Amino acid sequence: MKFVMLHGYSDSNKGDLAIVVASIHALRQLYPHAEIALQTVFPRDDPDFDFHHRFVTQLGITVEPMGIPSPYSDAQQHSFMRNLSAMWTLARSTLIQKLLFAWPSMRKSFPGSSKSLDQLRSADVVLLKGGQYIYNDQGGLRGLLYLWRILYPIKVARQLGKPVVMLGQSVGPVIGDRAKGMVSKALATCQRLMVREDLSAQLMETMGLKEITVVAPDMAFLTVPRKPTAASVEISRLVHGQWLGVTVVNWNFPGAEDPKARRAAYEAALANVCERAFRTFGVGIALFPQVTVRHHGESDMDMIRRVEAVLHFRGVDVLSIADDLWPDEFSFLYGRCRVLLGTRLHSCILAACAGCPVIAIRYQGYKTEGVMKGLGLEQYVHDINNVNEDLLFESVNQSLVQRDSISETVLARVASYRHELMAITKAEVDLACARP
Known part of the structure; x- marks a missing residue:
C-alpha cells in the first residue's frame, strides 16, 4: 500500500x-x-x-x-x-x-x-x-x-x-x-x-x-523512550541528577495590546519559578530546546539563552541541552527529570511517555487542555497570557511531592x-x- x-x-x-x-x-x-x-x-x-x-x-x-x-x-x-x-x-x-x-x-x-x-x-x-x-x-x-x-x-x-x-x-x-x-x-x-x-x-x-x-x-x-547515543556533559549530568525540566515557546502573543510586555512577563515568571524550585527543593533546572526552527528570525533557543543567563546570574544550578536528538531520546531525558514544566505541547507528551509528571502552559488554541485532561492532569494547565507565578510554583510543589503516584497514573494512560x-x-x- x-x-x-x-x-x-x-x-x-x-x-x-x-x-x-x-x-x-x-x-x-x-x-x-x-x-x-x-x-x-x-x-x-x-x-x-x-x-x-x-x-x-x-x-x-x-x-x-x-x-x-x-x-x-x-x-x-x-x-x-x-x-x-x-x-x-x-x-x-x-x-x-x-x-x-x-x-x-x-x-x-x-x-x-x-x-x-x-x-x-x-x-x-x-x-x-x-x-x-x-x-x-x-x-x-x-x-x-x-x-x-x-x-x-x-x-x-x-x-x-x-x-x-x-x-x-x-x-x-x-x-x-x-x-x-x-x-x-x-x-x-x-x-x-x-x-x-x-x-x-x-x-x-x-x-x-x-x-x-x-x-x-x-x-x-x-513514542518509546530510548537512551541517547550522544554522551555530552549535559546529558551525563541530567541522567545522574535531580532536575526540573523546562521547555519554552518564543511566542509572539497575537492580539495582545503589548506583546513585548506579555513575553517579558512570561519569561520572568519562568525564571522566578525555576529559582524558587531550586532554593526550595534543591532541584537543578534543565532547559530543553524542543523547537529550534526559526520563525521571523527567532527560535526558542533565544529565550532559553536569556532564561539560562538570568538563572546563572542568580546562582541557580542550570544547564541546557544542546544535542540534536531523536524524539525518543528527548523522551528518555524528560523521564530523568522529577517534573517537566512544559510550554511546548509535545515536550509534555514525550515526558508523559516516560512517566514524568507534567505542568503545562497553554499558548495556542485548546490542544494543551485536551491532552492534559486525557492524562488526568487538567489541574496543572496554566495560560501563557496570564501566568501567575505563585500558582505555577504551587503546581511544581504538588507535582514534586506526588511524583510517584502521578507517574504511575500517567504511564497507565499512555499504555x-x-x-x-x-x-x-x-x-x-x-x-x-x-x-x-
Missing part, C-alpha cells in the same frame, strides 16, 4: 518529528509492505531543505515539497517586499499545479513541481499529518491565504479520487465565517477525521462533520493510548479505503 503524508515540517521541531516518526512506525507495523512518502511545507530552494529533514530521511521514506509549499524560503522577519515576493511565489506555484493537473504531459516543463502531483496520483491513501496547522488565529487576508494553501492539497487528492484520512489533529481556532466555510468544505471531502481532543470534535460537529470524526490520542504517544492508537489507525485507514 502506498501512503502520501502531507504537511511535513522541520525535524528541528521535535514535536512534529515525533508525530511523523510515530506515524511511520505505526503504518509499517500495520501494513508491513507500505511505501511512504512525506510531502513537506518547505520549498526545494530553501537552503535548509535537507537539514529540515535530516532525521526522517533516515527512515527509508521519500521526502518532497508539497505542490504549493510555503512561499517563504527563509526565516527572516516579515517585510512588505518579502510578503509581496511571497504572494508572487504562491500565485506562480498555484498556476503551475493547475496546469500540471489539467495537462500531465507538461511535467517535463516543470519536473520539480510535478513530483508532488505524481506522488498523489500513485497513492492508495493520502494522510494529513497530525498536529495543529488548520487554523487562522490572526484572521485577515494573510490568515485566509494560509488556510487556502494548507487545504488545497485535500481538494487535489479528492479530485484524483484518493481517500484522505486526517491523523490526530487539533483544529482551530478558525476566525470568521469565510474561514470556517473553507475549513468545513475541505474537511467534508475527507473520508475520516481523527482529532485528538473533545474541543476539536465539538468544532467538527458545528461544521456538520460529526459522522466522519473520531477522537484519538496524539500519534506521538506511540492505554498506545493500544487505542494502533487499533483506531488501522480501523480508520481500512474504512477510508472501503469508502468511495
Whole structure:
C-alpha cells in the first residue's frame, strides 16, 4: 500500500518529528509492505531543505515539497517586499499545479513541481499529518491565504479520487465565517477525521462533520523512550541528577495590546519559578530546546539563552541541552527529570511517555487542555497570557511531592493510548479505503 503524508515540517521541531516518526512506525507495523512518502511545507530552494529533514530521511521514506509549499524560503522577519515576493511565489506555484493537473504531459516543463502531483496520483491513501496547522488565529487576508494553501492539497487528492484520512489533529481556532466555510468544505471531502481532543470534535460537529470524526490520542504517544547515543556533559549530568525540566515557546502573543510586555512577563515568571524550585527543593533546572526552527528570525533557543543567563546570574544550578536528538531520546531525558514544566505541547507528551509528571502552559488554541485532561492532569494547565507565578510554583510543589503516584497514573494512560492508537489507525485507514 502506498501512503502520501502531507504537511511535513522541520525535524528541528521535535514535536512534529515525533508525530511523523510515530506515524511511520505505526503504518509499517500495520501494513508491513507500505511505501511512504512525506510531502513537506518547505520549498526545494530553501537552503535548509535537507537539514529540515535530516532525521526522517533516515527512515527509508521519500521526502518532497508539497505542490504549493510555503512561499517563504527563509526565516527572516516579515517585510512588505518579502510578503509581496511571497504572494508572487504562491500565485506562480498555484498556476503551475493547475496546469500540471489539467495537462500531465507538461511535467517535463516543470519536473520539480510535478513530483508532488505524481506522488498523489500513485497513492492508495493520502494522510494529513497530525498536529495543529488548520487554523487562522490572526484572521485577515494573510490568515485566509494560509488556510487556502494548507487545504488545497485535500481538494487535489479528492479530485484524483484518493481517500484522505486526517491523523490526530487539533483544529482551530478558525476566525470568521469565510474561514470556517473553507475549513468545513475541505474537511467534508475527507473520508475520516481523527482529532485528538473533545474541543476539536465539538468544532467538527458545528461544521456538520460529526459522522466522519473520531477522537484519538496524539500519534506521538506511540513514542518509546530510548537512551541517547550522544554522551555530552549535559546529558551525563541530567541522567545522574535531580532536575526540573523546562521547555519554552518564543511566542509572539497575537492580539495582545503589548506583546513585548506579555513575553517579558512570561519569561520572568519562568525564571522566578525555576529559582524558587531550586532554593526550595534543591532541584537543578534543565532547559530543553524542543523547537529550534526559526520563525521571523527567532527560535526558542533565544529565550532559553536569556532564561539560562538570568538563572546563572542568580546562582541557580542550570544547564541546557544542546544535542540534536531523536524524539525518543528527548523522551528518555524528560523521564530523568522529577517534573517537566512544559510550554511546548509535545515536550509534555514525550515526558508523559516516560512517566514524568507534567505542568503545562497553554499558548495556542485548546490542544494543551485536551491532552492534559486525557492524562488526568487538567489541574496543572496554566495560560501563557496570564501566568501567575505563585500558582505555577504551587503546581511544581504538588507535582514534586506526588511524583510517584502521578507517574504511575500517567504511564497507565499512555499504555492505554498506545493500544487505542494502533487499533483506531488501522480501523480508520481500512474504512477510508472501503469508502468511495
